[in-house]
Amino acid sequence: MSDARYWKAALKAEEFLAGRTTPASLPIDPFEIARELAIEVQAKPATASGVSGMLARHGDVFGILYATHIASEGYRRFSVAHELGHYLLPGHMDHVLPNGQGIHESRAGFVSPDPFEMEADHFAAGLLMPARLVSKALTRMGDGLGAVEQLSDLCKTSLTASAIRYAERTTTSVAVVVSTGQLVDYCFMSKSLREFDGLDWLRKKERLPAGCQTQRFNSQPANVENAERADAETDLRDWFGGSRKLPGIEEVIGLGSYGKTLTILTTEIEQDDEDEDEDLEESWTPRFRR
Numbered sequence: 669m670s671d672a673r674y675w676k677a678a679l680k681a682e683e684f685l686a687g688r689t690t691p692a693s694l695p696i697d698p699f700e701i702a703r704e705l706a707i708e709v710q711a712k713p714a715t716a717s718g719v720s721g722m723l724a725r726h727g728d729v730f731g732i733l734y735a736t737h738i739a740s741e742g743y744r745r746f747s748v749a750h751e752l753g754h755y756l757l758p759g760h761m762d763h764v765l766p767n768g769q770g771i772h773e774s775r776a777g778f779v780s781p782d783p784f785e786m787e788a789d790h791f792a793a794g795l796l797m798p799a800r801l802v803s804k805a806l807t808r809m810g811d812g813l814g815a816v817e818q819l820s821d822l823c824k825t826s827l828t829a830s831a832i833r834y835a836e837r838t839t840t841s842v843a844v845v846v847s848t849g850q851l852v853d854y855c856f857m858s859k860s861l862r863e864f865d866g867l868d869w870l871r872k873k874e875r876l877p878a879g880c881q882t883q884r885f886n887s888q889p890a891n892v893e894n895a896e897r898a899d900a901e902t903d904l905r906d907w908f909g910g911s912r913k914l915p916g917i918e919e920v921i922g923l924g925s926y927g928k929t930l931t932i933l934t935t936e937i938e939q940d941d942e943d944e945d946e947d948l949e950e951s952w953t954p955r956f957r958r
């Protein structure tokens with residue numbers, strides 16, 4: 669996921685924001701940006717299942733359509749930002765509308781394996797949650813699910829999109845896991861968590877660790893539908909392996925009609941905690957010897 673191509677797509681969004689006359693402030697309004705670019709935005713029923721939005725071109729006239737089945741304001745905004753990505757990212761127009769006209773159907777929200785769709789998703793994340801503004805906001809927000817919810821309120825983005833951006837920008841060791849039933853849909857790890865020795869990525873379709881809170885939560889579908897929440901102590905080693913215990917907190921929330929569950933794993937153990945203990949011993953020993 670942290671492919672240079674995707675990182676550049678997010679950067680492109682931030683460059684676009686920097687080039688506007690008004691300085692960026694949260695929340696960023698993708699509808700207003702479309703208006704500035706003279707792109708008409710309309711709600712329209714999707715023609716195929718899973719379609720989040722469409723980019724339409726007729727001559728030099730562009731339109732963005734977002735699927736009416738999308739109830740969540742955050743996801744609508746993300747879908748519009750995704751289409752703006754197709755409009756603004758180099759090479760996208762030729763790829764998604766190869767005949768120079770017609771309609772491109774999108775599947776936004778980090779669900780499509782198509783690299784153009786993924787680039788447009790990363791563009792959308794960068795546009796709605798610019799790195800500098802998010803990092804600054806996170807310094808006031810604590811950690812874990814609470815920070816994700818505050819970021820979602822501030823940026824008017826969905827919990828999952830906010831959680832992914834949180835994992836990208838936080839200095840804390842966290843992982844974001846989205847699951848359905850007993851299976852992992854995807855997982856993002858923060859930079860500082862990735863630096864621990866021997867941790868493995870949770871792969872798509874892998875089973876959740878046996879006995880974890882998320883597994884118990886998902887065994888009752890009503891928990892997911894009713895957006896219930898739960899938390900428990902956990903050891904991140906149960907999730908990612910590795911050579912040492914990583915005690916932490918597992919926070920779980922059902923994503924309602926989306927049918928998925930969001931889990932935030934947070935540990936306060938720091939990479940160099942062990943080394944620091946050793947340094948401390950070394951620095952003390954000579955004194956005792958004196």
Ligand SMILES: [Zn+2]
Pocket residue numbers: 750754773774775776784785788
């Ligand atoms: Zn698309």
